[in-house]
Amino acid sequence: MTEENRFGVLFEPVRIGPVEARNRFYQVPHCNGMGHRHPRAEAAMRAMKAEGGWAVVANQETEIHPSSDLSPFSEGRLWDERDIPALRLMTEAVHDKGALAAVELVHNGSHALNHFSRAPILAPSDMSSDNVIARQARAMDKSDIRALRRWHRDAARRARDAGFDIIYVYAGHNMTVAQHFLLPHLNARSDEYGGSLENRLRLTRELLEDTHEVVGQDCAVAFRFAVDEMLGAEGMQAAEEGRAVVEMLADIPDLWDVNVAGWPNDSATTRFAPEDGYQNDYISFVKQVTDKPVVGVGRFTSPDLMVSMVRKGLLDFIGAARPSISDPFLPKKIEEGRIEDIRECIGCNICVSADSLGVPIRCTQNPTMGEEWRRGWHPERIAPKKSAAEVLVVGAGPAGLECALQLGRRGYDVTLAEAGEEPGGRVLRESGLPGLGAWRRVADYRLHQLRQMANLRIFTQSAMTAEEVAELGVPHVFLATGARWRRDGIGRTTRRTPPPIAEGAAVFTPDDIMAGLLPEAGPVVVYDDDQIYLAAVLAEKLAGEGREVVFATPASLVSPFTDLTLEQPRVQARLIELGVEIRCNRTLAALSPEEMRLSCVFTGREEALACAAAVLVTERMRETELHQALADKGELVTLELIGDAASPALIADAVWSGHKAARNFERPRAEAEKDWFRRELIDLNGGEAG
Ligand code: ADP
Ligand code: SF4
Numbered sequence: 001m002t003e004e005n006r007f008g009v010l011f012e013p014v015r016i017g018p019v020e021a022r023n024r025f026y027q028v029p030h031c032n033g034m035g036h037r038h039p040r041a042e043a044a045m046r047a048m049k050a051e052g053g054w055a056v057v058a059n060q061e062t063e064i065h066p067s068s069d070l071s072p073f074s075e076g077r078l079w080d081e082r083d084i085p086a087l088r089l090m091t092e093a094v095h096d097k098g099a100l101a102a103v104e105l106v107h108n109g110s111h112a113l114n115h116f117s118r119a120p121i122l123a124p125s126d127m128s129s130d131n132v133i134a135r136q137a138r139a140m141d142k143s144d145i146r147a148l149r150r151w152h153r154d155a156a157r158r159a160r161d162a163g164f165d166i167i168y169v170y171a172g173h174n175m176t177v178a179q180h181f182l183l184p185h186l187n188a189r190s191d192e193y194g195g196s197l198e199n200r201l202r203l204t205r206e207l208l209e210d211t212h213e214v215v216g217q218d219c220a221v222a223f224r225f226a227v228d229e230m231l232g233a234e235g236m237q238a239a240e241e242g243r244a245v246v247e248m249l250a251d252i253p254d255l256w257d258v259n260v261a262g263w264p265n266d267s268a269t270t271r272f273a274p275e276d277g278y279q280n281d282y283i284s285f286v287k288q289v290t291d292k293p294v295v296g297v298g299r300f301t302s303p304d305l306m307v308s309m310v311r312k313g314l315l316d317f318i319g320a321a322r323p324s325i326s327d328p329f330l331p332k333k334i335e336e337g338r339i340e341d342i343r344e345c346i347g348c349n350i351c352v353s354a355d356s357l358g359v360p361i362r363c364t365q366n367p368t369m370g371e372e373w374r375r376g377w378h379p380e381r382i383a384p385k386k387s388a389a390e391v392l393v394v395g396a397g398p399a400g401l402e403c404a405l406q407l408g409r410r411g412y413d414v415t416l417a418e419a420g421e422e423p424g425g426r427v428l429r430e431s432g433l434p435g436l437g438a439w440r441r442v443a444d445y446r447l448h449q450l451r452q453m454a455n456l457r458i459f460t461q462s463a464m465t466a467e468e469v470a471e472l473g474v475p476h477v478f479l480a481t482g483a484r485w486r487r488d489g490i491g492r493t494t495r496r497t498p499p500p501i502a503e504g505a506a507v508f509t510p511d512d513i514m515a516g517l518l519p520e521a522g523p524v525v526v527y528d529d530d531q532i533y534l535a536a537v538l539a540e541k542l543a544g545e546g547r548e549v550v551f552a553t554p555a556s557l558v559s560p561f562t563d564l565t566l567e568q569p570r571v572q573a574r575l576i577e578l579g580v581e582i583r584c585n586r587t588l589a590a591l592s593p594e595e596m597r598l599s600c601v602f603t604g605r606e607e608a609l610a611c612a613a614a615v616l617v618t619e620r621m622r623e624t625e626l627h628q629a630l631a632d633k634g635e636l637v638t639l640e641l642i643g644d645a646a647s648p649a650l651i652a653d654a655v656w657s658g659h660k661a662a663r664n665f666e667r668p669r670a671e672a673e674k675d676w677f678r679r680e681l682i683d684l685n686g687g688e689a690g
Contacts, residue, residue, distance in 0.1 A: 007303050007334050009310050014055075014293055014317065017220035017254030019100055019165045021055035021317070024310060025331040026295045028257055029058040029104035029168065029224070030321035031355040032370070036077035038680050039086035041360055043093045044373035049324050050097030052379075053331030056166065056317070057094045058102035059087070061175070064155035065148075068107045068177075071116035073358045076103065078155045084162045091163030102166035102222060103159045105211075107148055109177030110137035110186070122148070124180050124187040124194065140177075145193065145203065148177065153210045160215040166255070167219045169207045172226040174262040178204045179226065182245070183236060197241055201248060208252050223253035226261035228282045236261075238282045243289065250290045257295045257319065258283045264566035266297070267322070270347030271435035272570050276302050277309070284314045295319040301344045303334045325351050326365040329380055343379075343445050346438045349565035350652045356564040364652040365442060367402065367659035374678050377663065385411040386666040391638075392417065392474040394464050394626065397425020398651050399643020399658035400480030401446040406662030408456040415474065416456065419463035423447060425482055426644070427651060429514040433537045434544055442651060466629035469636075476638035478661055479627050480654075483620035483644040485509035491529025491618030493554045493587050493601070504593040506613040513538050513615060519547070522612025525596045527588050528553040532561040532650075535617035536571050542615070543578040550609055551575055552583040554601050583609070588616075620648040638665070 011023045027049050034042040042059065049057045062076030063069060077083050091101040110123035111130040121129055122144060123137035130137075140148065152169075159167050171179035180186045181203045187194050193202050204223075211221045227242035229235030236242050238260075246256070259266045260282050268278060277298040287294045295317035300306055306318045323330055326345035333342050343365045354361045354370070363369035368377035389412060393404040396418035404416040422428060424443035431440035450456050469477060487509050488498040501507060506519060524547050528535030536551065536559045543549040551558060558572040575582060586598035589606055596611040622645050630639050640646075642661045643654035664672040 007307060007337075009307055010303070010318065010331075011335060016100075016166060016222070016293055017216070018218060019220050021100055022098060023053070023055045023331060024317050025054045026056040026317035026319045027054045027058055027324045028295060028297055028319040028321055029060050029102065030325070031060045031075060031352075032361040033074055033354045033357065033359050034361065034370075035060060035074035036083065036086060037074040038360055039089050040680055041370070041373040043089035045361070045370065046090050046101075047093035047097055048328045048372050048379065050094045050099035052324075052327070052329035053335060054099055054324060054328075055331075056100045056102055058104055058166070058168075059090060061104050061106040061108075061170065062087075062155075062159075064105050064107055065151040066117035067114065067119040067122055068109075068112045069114045069117040069119065070108060071113060073113075073355065078103075078105070078158050078162075081158055081161075084158055087159070087162040087164075095163065100165040101163060102168065103162070103164040104168040104170050104224065105152060105155050105159065106170045106175070107152065107177045108175055109180045111175040122177060124177075124189055127186065130174070139189070142191075148203075149206055149210055152207050153214045156211045156215045160219050165219055166222050167211055167215055168222045168224055168257070169204065169211055169253070170224045171204050172224045172259060172261055173266060174226070174229070178207055179261070183229075185235070197244055198248070201245060205249065205252070208249065212252075220254040222255040222257055223249065224257040224259070226266070227258050227286065229261045230265045238285065242282075243285055246286055246289045251292055253292060255293050255295065256286055256290055258286050259297055264570070267349060267352055267566055268347075269349050269565060269567055270299075270438040271567065273347075274435070274438065276300055276305055280309075280314065287313055287315065293317060297321060299323060299345055299347055301342065303339060322347065322351060325361065325363050325369050327379070328366070328369075340448060344441050346441050348439065348652075349567065350650060352566055353564035362652055362656065364650070364655060365445070367652075367656040375663075375675050377659075382406055382409050382663065388413070389476055389666065390474045391415070391476045391478065391665070392469065392472060393478045393480060394469070395419075395425065395480035395482055395643070395645070396423035396458065396460075397480055397482050397643060397654060398427050398442055399482075399645075399654040400425070400478070401443060401450070402655045402658035403478050403480060403642055403662045404456060405446050405450055406659055407665060408450060408453045410662065410665075411455065412665075414456045415472070416450070416458045417462040417464050418458070418460045421460055423458060423460060425480075426654075429511070430534070430537075430651075432514065434540050436537065439651070442655065464626060466626060466633055469626075469630060470633065475636055476665070477630065477636050477640075478658075479630075479639070479641050479645055480643045480658060481623035481626055481641075481645040483622045483648040485511050485617065486619050486621055487616065489527075489588055489591070489616050489618060492531065493529055494618075499588045500590045502590070502592040505591045506593065507591070508613060508615045510534055510538055510615070510617055513541070518542075518545075519613030523548040523550060523610050524613045524615060525550045525552055525609055525611045526615045526617065527596070528555070528559070529588070529616075529618045531555045531559065533559050533565075533571075535559065535615075536562075536575060538615055538617065539575055539580050540578060543575070543580045549578075550581045550583060550611075552586050552588070552596070552598055552609070554585065554587045556584050558582060558584070620644065622646070622648060
């Protein structure tokens with residue numbers, strides 16, 4: 001069967017109410033930290049998906065009113081008509097590339113923050129806010145409900161005027177008022193909006209009908225619905241009320257966009273949900289109940305799975321947020337049979353972390369994500385070489401691999417030298433840890449591409465010295481030599497002074513553990529003063545191998561960074577389930593061969609833990625020796641540190657750094673410097689003040 005036939009079903013057009021999608025690839029709404037504060041960036045990012053072949057490109061949750069203010073986060077905003085021009089940038093850019101544009105209207109109910117607007121927080125019943133903020137939510141009375149319906153209708157009209165083709169009613173992620181009314185544990189009303197499912201569904205039904213009434217002639221009305229809260233009998237279940245909702249509304253929406261709630265379940269990471277299509281068991285009933293097209297998600301990356309989902313009648317559209325971030329050109333690559341060229345999502349949720357921080361999106365696999373407008377980066381195109389220069393890249397971790405790949409794509413003659421037996425650097429090391437196997441794709445994707453380039457040579461087992469670099473005679477050198485973990489205990493909370501570590505104490509670094517050096521017997525204390533993700537993964541590995549493990553950290557939670565990737569509760573739960581003893585709010589005071597002394601971060605009170613071996617996860621030291629030696633020689637035209645050797649950070653940052661270096665190679669320095677300053681400024685002379 002030709003590729004075209006094999007995947008042909010994915011490229012059939014599908015009607016959605018009054019509009020038609022050109023194929024079955026549907027970028028579902030996803031947050032991106034750009035929103036109303038960075039509208040040009042958002043438009044350029046969404047347009048890239050359209051160019052990459054997605055038939056529908058949605059924006060993100062879009063506030064319909066100041067009482068659904070999500071500041072300081074930057075989502076979409078359609079409070080009044082003055083928000084239309086910013087969103088029109090996106091619809092025009094998406095239409096220009098042949099896709100339909102969708103908008104996810106939202107009223108966040110008790111999930112709203114209203115920090116900026118200071119408006120009251122609205123909910124079906126009096127209750128705490130969904131967020132830890134001082135303001136409680138108050139029960140909506142009938143006039144509030146009438147007002148909400150009016151805001152939604154007005155926002156739908158504005159969305160149509162902004163050029164959107166598909167307009168959402170949103171009852172998902174436990175973040176919207178429509179869903180809050182639906183869920184019995186959030187709705188204690190005794191009027192016609194509470195009690196029976198029919199009553200709890202009334203507001204959603206009204207919002208759907210209102211939207212149809214005001215824009216249904218021109219626009220499709222989509223309904224995003226979380227069929228299951230994944231709480232078992234404690235919450236809404238697909239097999240019970242979830243299904244009943246779909247039956248009761250069956251053909252009212254023009255499209256069903258179904259998923260599971262809350263967001264950590266919908267956007268589960270590979271660490272906790274390793275399989276593609278992990279939502280299938282929950283959503284596959286929907287198509288049996290409605291005649292309207294259905295879109296679902298589940299980090300789909302395998303085209304064969306996509307085809308089987310459509311053929312089996314489980315979905316009409318292949319929905320994607322993260323796979324479309326990791327590879328905006330996924331549909332085009334499938335259409336052209338270039339399956340091996342797909343940059344598969346690794347399910348790390350670094351994209352989500354940017355939204356959690358209220359900054360523009362980034363992606364581990366796709367360094368151009370979020371940089372389409374600011375730096376003008378295109379995921380599939382890069383400027384050709386400017387000269388016949390030869391380039392040496394030292395170190396084949398994520399930074400070196402990406403730098404070499406992009407220089408190779410530009411046409412330069414590239415040598416990539418790696419000291420280790422295999423290329424991959426930290427990606428190789430970390431992907432050997434529990435739950436992180438998919439991270440290997442960061443190296444595999446790049447190696448696959450690199451190995452097809454005639455202008456690129458990779459040498460492994462080639463630890464380069466300054467003399468060897470000089471012997472090669474290549475004038476342009478990028479050093480991606482990485483970083484190694486400290487052994488002396490200096491970390492975030494040690495005030496730059498090493499804690500006393502007695503002679504004979506068994507100290508291991510993360511590099512040791514990843515290299516297979518393991519404590520022999522007795523209790524191991526994993527001490528985490530890094531507080532990102534790695535220490536808990538190491539503890540999981542050691543406990544999983546049957547060791548007695550204590551996890552100690554100055555933080556008040558295990559791996560607080562993983563809150564940004566929606567994983568923290570699962571990370572901590574996993575350690576607890578593995579029998580790891582957790583000691584939070586403790587700094588390392590002293591280490592001897594028998595014990596680790598910990599000190600309470602609040603009182604300074606000390607305690608001793610039996611400790612046969614300590615794994616110290618604290619800080620990394622940049623590998624800059626070669627850089628120093630080459631700088632001292634002063635013979636090179638280009639000598640640049642990239643990745644962790646320049647600034648230890650996430651794998652995503654190393655890839656981005658390698659990418660940037662390759663783009664900027666032989667670019668005038670002043671021009672490249674300007675990129676740092678590109679941002680969307682408020683026009684003080686433009687819009688009216690009031
Ligand atoms: P990054 O995240 O910045 O890519 P990594 O630590 O993942 O950094 O990778 C750095 C790589 O550089 C490692 O695989 C390491 O073996 C390699 N390396 C370090 N120094 C040298 C050197 N002098 N010659 C060749 N390879 C080196
Ligand atoms: Fe996938 Fe990670 Fe990229 Fe998000 S950041 S799209 S999870 S690879």
